[in-house]
Structure formats: structure tokens, C-alpha cells
Amino acid sequence: xxxxxxxxxxxxxxxxxxxxxxxxxxxxxxxxxxxxxxxxxxxxxxxxxxxxxxxxxxxxxxxxxxxxxxxxxxxxxxxxxxxxxxxxxxxxxxxxxxxxxxxxxxxxxxxxxxxxxxxxxxxxxxxxxxxxxxxxxxxxxxxxxxxxxxxxxxxxxxxxxxxxxxxxxxxxxxxxxxxxxxxxxxxxxxxxx
Numbered sequence: 001x002x003x004x005x006x007x008x009x010x011x012x013x014x015x016x017x018x019x020x021x022x023x024x025x026x027x028x029x030x031x032x033x034x035x036x037x038x039x040x041x042x043x044x045x046x047x048x049x050x051x052x053x054x055x056x057x058x059x060x061x062x063x064x065x066x067x068x069x070x071x072x073x074x075x076x077x078x079x080x081x082x083x084x085x086x087x088x089x090x091x092x093x094x095x096x097x098x099x100x101x102x103x104x105x106x107x108x109x110x111x112x113x114x115x116x117x118x119x120x121x122x123x124x125x126x127x128x129x130x131x132x133x134x135x136x137x138x139x140x141x142x143x144x145x146x147x148x149x150x151x152x153x154x155x156x157x158x159x160x161x162x163x164x165x166x167x168x169x170x171x172x173x174x175x176x177x178x179x180x181x182x183x184x185x186x187x188x189x190x191x192x193x
Contacts, residue, residue: 001061004028009060011076012067012095013038013048015176020064021046032056057084062092069096077101082108090116094144097121106132109139120144 008024010017013035021031031048034056043050053076057063063085067073077091078101085091091114093100102123108114116138122131125144133139163173175181 002028006030006061007032007059009033009051009056009063010048011035011053011056011063011065011099013043013046013050014066014068016094017064017066018046020066021048029062032059053081054084057081058086060089061086062090065091065093065095065099067095067099069098073099075099075101075104077105079104079107082113085114087113088115090114090118092118092120094120097123097125102133109133109136116140118142 003024004027006029008020008029008031010020010031010033013021013033017033017035021033024031025047031046032051032055033043033048034051034053035043038050040050051059063077065077067076073096076099082091082104085108091100091105097119100123105117109117110132117133118140119133120142121144122133127133127141133141159174159177163177166173172178172184175184178184
């Protein structure tokens with residue numbers, strides 16, 4: 001089917017999920033996302049409808065994973081979740097490998113419970129040389145190096161320099177670059193707001 005006939009489901013709708021939505025929207029995808037930490041109004045600004053995880057898995061033709069790895073997201077997608085997906089659906093993981101139970105994914109692919117996968121990360125890295133994933137025709141594997149382009153490395157250096165200059169001038173660095181952005185709400189001492 002054409003993209004305008006397909007639903008793209010985004011698991012996690014942070015900065016990267018939002019950028020994926022921006023790039024997918026012109027193709028006409030119906031965009032849905034699962035992220036318990038994002039308000040529906042924020043998602044709506046991107047043309048995205050928030051759903052529960054099970055609903056996303058049932059509806060999506062493509063499931064794109066952008067969740068960080070935590071206790072709550074470890075093996076977020078396993079045998080139960082793959083069984084909910086359409087047999088024609090694809091899963092893409094560019095986030096963290098262990099968000100997907102790799103053995104359950106292999107079994108779902110081998111049994112034809114889902115159509116295929118695009119994996120940029122693996123539960124154990126590097127991927128074992130004898131992994132069935134490396135031999136499957138319905139799997140695309142990439143080496144998680146998108147952030148290593150010349151232009152992205154220059155952009156990171158420029159952003160870092162801007163943030164250092166801001167801090168030295170008594171200003172706050174960009175919020176997205178703060179490890180603990182909550183400090184801006186309750187600073188003990190620091191840049192003027």
C-alpha cells in the first residue's frame with residue numbers, strides 16, 4: 001500500500017519521535033504514538049494521535065521504536081506484543097536494542113507473525129555472527145551510526161560551544177541539552193531566568 005493508506009505508530013514521542021513525525025507527515029501516513037509522558041495537545045501539534053500501546057500495535061502498519069531503555073521499557077515489545085501486530089506490519093528499532101525482546105522478535109519473524117524488521121540496534125551488541133537476524137530476507141540491519149555523519153558531528157560541536165558560551169555569560173544552555181532540566185525551575189544559584 002501507499003503511505004497515505006498506512007498507519008505509522010511511534011513508540012515514544014520525544015524529540016526523535018517528533019522529528020520522525022515531521023518527516024513522515026508529507027507522505028500522508030496516519031500518525032499515532034504511544035507515550036504516557038506526552039500530552040495529547042503536544043502530539044496534536046504534530047498531527048499525531050496518542051493511543052495505548054496495544055491499540056498502536058493493532059493499528060500500525062509500521063511500528064517505529066524511539067523509547068529510551070529503562071526498567072519500564074526493557075523488553076517492551078515481546079511475544080505478546082508481536083502477536084497483537086498485523087501479519088503485514090514491520091517493526092523498526094533505532095532506539096535501544098533491549099527495548100525489544102530479540103528472541104521473541106526472531107520467533108515472530110520466523111513464524112510470519114509480522115512481515116519484517118529494520119534494526120539499527122540489538123539487544124546484545126555487536127550482533128552475534130550466528131544470529132538468525134543476519135540471514136533473514138525480511139530484516140534490514142544497520143550499524144547505529146546515523147549520528148556519525150560529518151554534518152552531525154559539526155552540529156554537535158557548535159551546539160556544545162553555544163551552550164558553554166551561554167553558561168559563561170550567565171545564561172542557561174539549551175533546555176534539550178540539560179541532563180536535569182528541572183534545575184531551571186528551582187535553581188540554587190545559576191543563570192538568571
